[in-house]
Amino acid sequence: MKTVRVAVVGAGVVGFSTAICIAEALPICSVTLLAEKFSPDTTSDVAAGMVLAEVFPDIPLERQRRWFKNGFDHLLDIAQSEHAPEAGVMLSSGCQIFKEVPAEMKPFWSDTVIGFRNMTDRELKRFPNHKFGQAFTTLKCECSTYLPWLQKRFRKAGGRVEQRKVNSLHELSNNFDIIVNCTGVGSRTLVGDNQVHPIRGQVLKMEAPWLKHFIRDGDGMSYIYPGIHSVTVGGTRQVGDSRLQADEGDSKSILERCSKLEPSLRRAKVLHKPVGLRPGRRSPRVEKELVELKGRQVPVVHNYGHGGWGVSFAWGTALDALGLVRQCLHEMPLQAKL
Known part of the structure; x- marks a missing residue:
């Protein structure tokens, strides 16, 4: 059998996860x-x-x-x-807090994370503007370290990078x-998907080594996630x-909101x-199609549109893409494989 040549386009967490799954399994x-x-x-x-999620409709x-x-x-x-x-x-480990009791008090991922439970009144006292909270242990993945590590693993599996x-x-x-x-926002131009759109995210990386536990407001707008280096x-x-430069107004607003949750x-x-x-999209696109390219039908597998949940879902959707x-x-014609 001859080698089947596979191109994976995109070097984010979804692209590298998908490339590794294919290279290691096939x-x-x-x-x-x-x-x-x-x-x-x-x-x-x-x-x-942070490995968390919201529901895709x-x-x-x-x-x-x-x-x-x-x-x-x-x-x-x-x-x-x-x-x-x-x-x-x-x-x-940390907590997710809500200003109002959410309709869904147990998210679909509550059985997967570790030690999920509702917070006690004593714990909630710290957040007087919030009425309900959940405490649990999840995972944090520092992508600036994780991506080079994935690239090394991909090359070890025989993968090439261009x-x-x-x-x-x-x-x-x-x-x-x-x-x-796996081009995320780039799929808008690469495959003409107008459903995918940029959602600008600005964060602050801060030096606060005394903070050990995360806090996330249930509205997803304010969060404090201690990591390895910051x-x-x-x-x-x-x-x-689509602005990629930092906005001073946003920086001030972030600091103001998060200092109310964590005064230090x-x-x-x-x-x-x-x-x-x-890469904002109503739901991720994980599917295949045949595309006519230069007079021949080429199978294209799509895996993009994860919004703010790329790290959480990357390996799962990569296995589906595999x-x-x-x-x-x-489905390839026999002569293509010989």
Whole structure:
């Protein structure tokens, strides 16, 4: 059997996770990952990397539960291994608090994280503007460390990496048999998906080594996530906004909101103010299609549109994308495989 040439486009957490799943599981495939930007210049690098989730409206809940569990278990294995410091993956305990009692008091992922429970009145006393809270242990993944570690793992599995901008799938049709699209916001232009749009996220990386527990407001707008080297304090969720420079007004607003939750932040030093564009979409697109490229039908597997939940769902959707690549292999004409 001849080698099947697979291109994975996109070097964020979804792209590298997908490329590794294919390279490690399918020795018949020669996998090349292509991207214009690599760590530290990807959207994933700005992400706080907390493993949490919200519900996507168009994906069956069972499938989302599986994505989340696969992602959680994958990162938990790393966090509990000798690779944890090099991969930048750690366990993180804390709370999610709500100004009003949410309709869904037990999120679909509550059975997957560790020790999920409702907070006591005594614990909530600390947050007088909030009426309800949940305490649990989850994972935090520092993507600026995790992405280079994934790249190393991908190369070890025989994967190749190429830095170049892919403007059109037609550019890849002569050199690859299967294309896997993990381009996030870039899918708007690369495959003409107008459902995907930028959601601008600005955070502050702060020096506050005394903070050990995360706090997240249930509205998703204010959060404090202690990490290995700094504390990620956020955030913004500006739909359709593509500005990549830090905004002083946003920085002030973030600090003001989060200092109400954690007053000691007023004494913390701001290290830098990164900005990233989340790939907003009503629901992620994880599916395959046949695309006519230069007169031939080329299978394209899509895996993008995770919004702010790329780290949480990357490994889960990568395993689904691997399943779709397997289907493409089965459907290929026999002469292509010989």
